Amino acid sequence: xxxxxxxxxxxxxxxxxxxxxxxxxxxxxxxxxxxxxxxxxxxxxxxxxxxxxxxxxxxxxxxxxxxxxxxxxxxxxxxxxxxxxxxxxxxxxxxxxxxxxxxxxxxxxxxxxxxxxxxxxxxxxxxxxxxxxxxxxxxxxxxxxxxxxxxxxxxxxxxxxxxxxxxx
Numbered sequence: 744x745x746x747x748x749x750x751x752x753x754x755x756x757x758x759x760x761x762x763x764x765x766x767x768x769x770x771x772x773x774x775x776x777x778x779x780x781x782x783x784x785x786x787x788x789x790x791x792x793x794x795x796x797x798x799x800x801x802x803x804x805x806x807x808x809x810x811x812x813x814x815x816x817x818x819x820x821x822x823x824x825x826x827x828x829x830x831x832x833x834x835x836x837x838x839x840x841x842x843x844x845x846x847x848x849x850x851x852x853x854x855x856x857x858x859x860x861x862x863x864x865x866x867x868x869x870x871x872x873x874x875x876x877x878x879x880x881x882x883x884x885x886x887x888x889x890x891x892x893x894x895x896x897x898x899x900x901x902x903x904x905x906x907x908x909x910x911x
Contacts, residue, residue, distance in 0.1 A: 748835045752827045755836045758844045759824035762817060762851060766801050767791060769808075769855040780804070794821050808854045810887050811880020812847055820844040839871075850880035886911070 746754070770781055770791070781804050782790070790796040798814045820840070827834050849860050890907045 746838070751836045751838050751841050752834075754841045755820075755824050755844065756828055758841065758848050759821055762821075762844075762848045763794065763797070765848070765852045765855055766797055770797075770800060770804060794818065805855065809851075810854065810883035811850045812854070816843075817847060817851075820847070846880070 769777070770787055772781065774780060781787075782800055786800065790800045795818060798818055802809070802814055820843070823836060823840060827836055852858050852860055886907050889911060894907075894910050
């Protein structure tokens, strides 16, 4: 809050870079660390050059780690970041979008890598959108946790969260 247009542009670019790096890092982790199969080196090399393809790879190998994260939103934020980065000084970004993407990044990094990027004294989300994103991620995580305890079939524990709610 209170930054300049340049500050928000740089923040959006930085958050997007962190998201892309977190995804690539997770997908390249050894099976022993990740706990399950991941893409082959060839698959990763071929599909990590394009951000949409990278998101497809993430969805294929980490769909169980995407609670509270809409890959469609991530792709939209990435496109906004590309416009900011490539289209020059005339393009600005609303601080609400920066905050929304920051909350998505926070959820994604914690889910994929187990790294909490928020610490004591860190500010809460700066916007209603940021707060919604953060709370929705928390909600989805709790729903999946409840499903793990109460549902015998694993099909209700993955996929759209509303299917999981129906299963409960």
